[in-house]
Amino acid sequence: MQVTVESGEGLERRMRIELPFERIQGEVDKRLQGIARSARLPGFRPGKAPTKVLRQRYGNQIEIEVFGELVQSSFAEAVESHALRLAGAPSIQPEIDQAARSFGFTATFEVLPQVELASLAGQVVKRPVAQLTDEDLGLMIERLREQRKxxxxxxxxxxxxxxxxxxxxxxxxxxxxxxxxxxxxxxxxxxxxxxxxxxxxxxxxxxxxxxxxxxxxxxxxxxxxxxxxxxxxxxxxxxxxxxxLPEVDEAFARSFGVADGDVERFRADVRANMARELKQRIHGRMKEQVMDLILKCNTVDTPRVLVANEINGLKQQMRANLGGAQFELPDSLFEESAQRRVGLGLIIAEIVKQNGIKADPQSIRAAVEDMASTYEDPQEVINYYYADRKNLGPVESLVLEEQVVNWALSQVTVEEEQLSFAQLTDPASAANPAGL
Structure with missing residues (x-):
């Protein structure tokens, strides 16, 4: 088997593989012999049909099957021997000249880029510090009254x-x-x-x-x-x-799920949900800064095939968010976001690899329990995730991201930034700002 690899534009590679004619014909003959033992053809007793007749009837089909199988096995072997990391499935172009007894193919594909991680030393991340005040609570309850006006x-x-x-x-x-x-x-x-x-x-x-x-x-x-x-x-x-606007009374409290209508319990629930949102927003702000910083400090070529796949995924997500509506959206609408996601994914994967970061079972369990805590029956949600190993895949990815964030924060200078609840959140833009 002869293999040549050429570099195309960017991350594109073209691999030309010539398959030995004798290997293909040998496998074809072997399979014809297997068929001969049981073949039933008109004019011949079972198992007595001549090889020449069998070749005329089945040879072309078997040749195609053998060639297809050798394309897969030889390509995989060549990829491994040349230490290539494919970004996606190859495009295969068969090159067959039976008269010249030549069997080969050209595979065109993209490879994953080599990522050289840059140091984050000297970079600064702002850690928001905010207090939830009675005034914030009052403003939130006014927004809730507006919802019920x-x-x-x-x-x-x-x-x-x-x-x-x-x-x-x-x-x-x-x-x-x-x-x-x-x-x-x-x-x-x-x-x-x-x-x-x-x-x-x-x-x-x-x-x-x-x-x-x-x-x-x-x-x-x-x-x-x-x-x-x-x-x-x-x-x-x-x-x-x-x-x-409705009065903040028992009826109002019940409309937000407080069964006994206790107004003080309603206020406490609103404050607790605001505190949870504040914590999430602080964490989100930190994570966003870290991801921006990682992308700013590290340059990486993004394979076109991965960007295209990400664009398709974003399109499907938007359609789902719009109730499954079917309409065509231009790729350009998602190009920047897809480039960012793919680039970050490649860099984060390298950070995980070089620093031996792992999603340990305890962290995964804690993440599942945290997500389940917001549901009416947390145990049912936990059981769902652990009923099938595949269900934990997205949670593992999330845990790895969090660990990468923690790693990055250990490399940079973290400075506190005093902000208000209003500066960190935009509850007016949400359908249910208090989470009730």
Whole structure:
């Protein structure tokens, strides 16, 4: 078997393998002999068909099978002998010339890069330090009240925070345009969900009033045919509603899962969830800094095949998050994130290898129990993970990442950074900021 390996662009390699004709024919003859002992062909007694006839009938099929098997075995052997680390499956191009008794193939593939780890000495990571205050708790409970607010009709002009029911018609250069009209729609003043000036232009308007708004679509508006263009809206106010926030009472506490409605227990639960979120955010901030630092200090070539696989994974994840919707998304939308993930994965793998970092059973168990603690039946979750070894794979990866973070923090200078709960969290952006 003759093997040659050439370097292509970047991490690409081309391997040419010539297979001995005698080896292929020898295996073909061996299999024909096996078939001959039991073959049943018209005009011949069982097991008495001549080899020439068998070769005419089965030779080509067997030759293809033998060639395919030798491609796999010879490629694996060549990869091992040349100490190549493949990044993905090869592309195989057969090269067969039976007249010249030549059997071979070319395998094109990418290899994993050599990662040279840089020292993290002298680098700085900021450790957030924050205290959970009574004021933070009060603000959180106000946000929870906002989540449960109701609307009542107001017999007065609209103001910031009110919800208006409106009908409107938009025109460009005096002509209506597609999507520019609606009736019976609601607008909450002060949320900024409409184009600039629309909500502000309705402050002080009462039910039954009509206002003319001369505005301009933003330059970066999602519809290119409207971006940057002047528009006029004729808006009629159908109704004005003001928000009604619930009292923090037993009914309110029960709505968040406090069975007996005890308000103090509700406050304690909210504080406990805020404390847990604060801890997670501090840890997340530290981990993010470490990962950024590792990527900044270490350069690595990323195999195209791994980036492509990561892009496909990110696409599937987005579709799943959107309820399984099927639509095509451009690769460019995920390119940067995929490059980062693949690069970090390669660097972290080298850190793990060079420092002998392992995901020990005790750490894995602790991680599983920590995740299970947030469920109603923690033991059921623990049993799920340990029912099948494959279920623990993602947990092991997470534990390894945490250990890499700890290793990195031992190499750098850690400085404390005083922050508030609000600076570390953005609960207003979450559907349930208190975790209840």
């Amino acid at each position: 109701t609307w009542v009709e107001a017999q007065r002009p609209g103001q910031a925070g009110d919800r208006l029911t409106i009908s409107y018609t938009g025109t460009l250069d005096g002509e209506p345009f597609d999507g520019g009209s609606a009736s019976g729609t609601t607008v909450e003043l002060g949320t900024g969900r409409m184009i600039p000036g629309f909500e502000d232009g309705l402050v002080g308007a009462g039910a039954g009033e009509t206002r003319t708004l001369d505005l301009r679509f933003p330059e970066g508006y999602q519809r290119a045919d409207l971006a940057g263009r002047p528009v006029r809206f004729e808006v009629t106010i159908d109704a004005v509603s003001e928000p009604l």
